[in-house]
Amino acid sequence: MSRVIVITSGKGGVGKTTITANLGTAVAQLGKKVCLIDADFGLRNLDLLLGLEQRVVYTIIDALSGECTLEKAIVKDKRTPGLHLLPAAQNRTKDAITPEQMKEVIEQLSPNFDYIFVDCPAGIEMGFRNAIVAAQEALIVTTPEVAAVRDADRVVGLLESENMKSIRLIVNRLRPEMVQMDEMISVEDIMDLLVIPLIGIVPDDKRIITSSNRGEPLVLSEEESLPGMAIKNIAQRLDGVEVPYLDLMASQDTLFTRIRRFFGFSGK
Amino acid sequence: MTELEISGEKSEVKPLKILSSKEQINLTKKGKIVIISLPPLNKTEPNQWQRILDDFKTRLQKIDTSWQLGTKVHLQSNDRLLDTRQISELKTIFEQVGLTLDLIITRRRQTAVAASTAGYSVRQETLTSTLIGENETEQNQDLAEPLYLKTTIRSGVEIYHPSTVVVFGDVNPGATIIAKGDVFIWGTLRGIAHAGAMGNRAALIMALRLEPTQLRIAELVARAPDNPHDHNMAEVAYISSEGIKIYSAFNFNRHHDFISAKNYWLKL
Ligand SMILES: Nc1ncnc2c1ncn2[C@@H]1O[C@H](COP(=O)(O)OP(=O)(O)O)[C@@H](O)[C@H]1O
Ligand SMILES: [Mg+2]
Numbered sequence: 463m464s465r466v467i468v469i470t471s472g473k474g475g476v477g478k479t480t481i482t483a484n485l486g487t488a489v490a491q492l493g494k495k496v497c498l499i500d501a502d503f504g505l506r507n508l509d510l511l512l513g514l515e516q517r518v519v520y521t522i523i524d525a526l527s528g529e530c531t532l533e534k535a536i537v538k539d540k541r542t543p544g545l546h547l548l549p550a551a552q553n554r555t556k557d558a559i560t561p562e563q564m565k566e567v568i569e570q571l572s573p574n575f576d577y578i579f580v581d582c583p584a585g586i587e588m589g590f591r592n593a594i595v596a597a598q599e600a601l602i603v604t605t606p607e608v609a610a611v612r613d614a615d616r617v618v619g620l621l622e623s624e625n626m627k628s629i630r631l632i633v634n635r636l637r638p639e640m641v642q643m644d645e646m647i648s649v650e651d652i653m654d655l656l657v658i659p660l661i662g663i664v665p666d667d668k669r670i671i672t673s674s675n676r677g678e679p680l681v682l683s684e685e686e687s688l689p690g691m692a693i694k695n696i697a698q699r700l701d702g703v704e705v706p707y708l709d710l711m712a713s714q715d716t717l718f719t720r721i722r723r724f725f726g727f728s729g730k
Numbered sequence: 731m732t733e734l735e736i737s738g739e740k741s742e743v744k745p746l747k748i749l750s751s752k753e754q755i756n757l758t759k760k761g762k763i764v765i766i767s768l769p770p771l772n773k774t775e776p777n778q779w780q781r782i783l784d785d786f787k788t789r790l791q792k793i794d795t796s797w798q799l800g801t802k803v804h805l806q807s808n809d810r811l812l813d814t815r816q817i818s819e820l821k822t823i824f825e826q827v828g829l830t831l832d833l834i835i836t837r838r839r840q841t842a843v844a845a846s847t848a849g850y851s852v853r854q855e856t857l858t859s860t861l862i863g864e865n866e867t868e869q870n871q872d873l874a875e876p877l878y879l880k881t882t883i884r885s886g887v888e889i890y891h892p893s894t895v896v897v898f899g900d901v902n903p904g905a906t907i908i909a910k911g912d913v914f915i916w917g918t919l920r921g922i923a924h925a926g927a928m929g930n931r932a933a934l935i936m937a938l939r940l941e942p943t944q945l946r947i948a949e950l951v952a953r954a955p956d957n958p959h960d961h962n963m964a965e966v967a968y969i970s971s972e973g974i975k976i977y978s979a980f981n982f983n984r985h986h987d988f989i990s991a992k993n994y995w996l997k998l
Pocket of ligand 1 (some may be wrong): 471
């Protein structure tokens with residue numbers, strides 16, 4: 463039986479797909495069997511971020527219509543043992559599948575995986591219903607922006623009314639220097655509003671964008687990076703390991719001390 | 731209908747009565763929404779909930795369900811008491827035909843509590859007089875019974891109540907509380923509160939932390955100050971001779987008097 467976890471936000475463009483790709487890879491790196499389901503019909507791009515675009519032959523729709531078996535539609539990621547993708551159809555409208563069908567698919571997959579992550583489309587319409595229908599856990603992704611937090615709050619309310627067992631928060635694209643200058647909402651403020659437990663903070667980093675463009679999740683990179691570590695830590699926490707939070711302000715401090723030293727204000 | 735006979739003898743069992751249209755759940759399309767109203771309580775047969783649901787499900791298969799997937803439902807529950815389980819049963823039936831439960835309209839306080847706790851928008855109408863004096867839990871409560879909600883009111887939720895509303899929790903941005911009486915928030919008010927919504931200028935809005943998007947009392951509207959003061963002090967909003975004012979909630983009643991002749995609160 464697998465844990466079914468939906469990655470959702472309400473607002474689009476906050477990093478759901480990016481986090482699904484990276485977190486799924488990181489959990490597979492822990493030795494788990496993972497299946498990622500792209501529930502964003504019509505706008506599929508999870509396969510792109512994973513670099514699996516060329517290997518997609520069938521989609522979840524083909525499996526549902528009986529055109530192929532479910533096993534056939536699933537793409538194995540050769541770079542990351544244990545990682546699988548069930549692609550969404552690009553040409554169909556998002557109403558091509560019902561919540562019951564989605565539930566059926568996930569129930570069929572469930573015995574074969576430790577984790578199933580569902581990448582949710584933006585909005586709270588039918589696509590959202592499909593994505594959450596079989597999940598017991600939800601990860602809410604938000605950026606430190608008023609509109610994103612507002613939508614996250616709405617989604618938390620909807621998930622609570624669905625009796626979602628666990629709802630946890632990922633703050634993405636945090637820019638510590640902006641928080642320090644009081645130009646960005648802090649994680650504390652977001653948590654104060656949403657009142658749900660935090661599971662990770664991912665800094666804003668252009669390496670996320672370059673790695674996405676290459677179709678290579680950042681967590682695969684040999685070189686250690688702060689966002690890569692942040693996502694690996696989320697994977698550990700999901701798996702029940704307590705990992706201390708990265709001090710995202712630390713690099714800022716050294717930068718500030720450096721600037722201060724440069725101006726001769728080092729104090730000592 | 732032929733009478734049932736058991737082993738040649740006249741049966742005591744009455745043939746299953748078909749629900750009359752007055753006892754059925756009714757569905758009407760109204761513009762972009764669907765209004766579904768529950769039948770009034772049948773006092774002689776109080777336990778026919780399951781029958782009503784089954785009947786509705788059967789009829790749903792026959793009627794024209796050509797609305798857009800995700801079309802919003804306003805559930806008119808009238809005098810019926812609904813618990814969270816029943817609300818969730820209805821929600822599931824609606825979802826199977828592509829409808830999304832959005833708003834619950836009720837005359838019963840307990841139903842309003844159940845619905846808003848489950849995260850739905852609620853509109854409470856005054857209890858019909860026929861129910862007063864009925865042998866039920868609400869028997870001794872008069873019409874103007876306050877609504878007590880022990881939950882966070884999240885973005886997108888709207889509560890309408892024909893008396894005072896007390897929230898033990900926060901009211902988040904994007905949420906709205908509309909009360910005919912006072913609004914008391916034992917938490918932070920960040921959304922919109924409207925007290926005295928039917929014109930009562932003596933109505934008050936009180937919160938442990940008053941950081942509203944907008945305050946409305948009777949016909950007056952005040953928006954949040956541009957520079958919210960940063961203190962942890964319970965405050966009250968009221969109508970003064972110069973419009974809506976905010977004052978420390980502590981001892982407000984000692985320092986203010988409502989002057990009926992002038993229709994505002996006077997500072998003593
Ligand atoms: N931590 C981050 N730092 C920098 N860019 C990011 C980060 N997270 C996401 N992005 C970028 O934001 C954009 C939207 O991300 P995406 O995952 O597609 O969002 P969603 O799936 O929520 O619509 C992409 O261009 C992505 O590369
Ligand atoms: Mg996406």
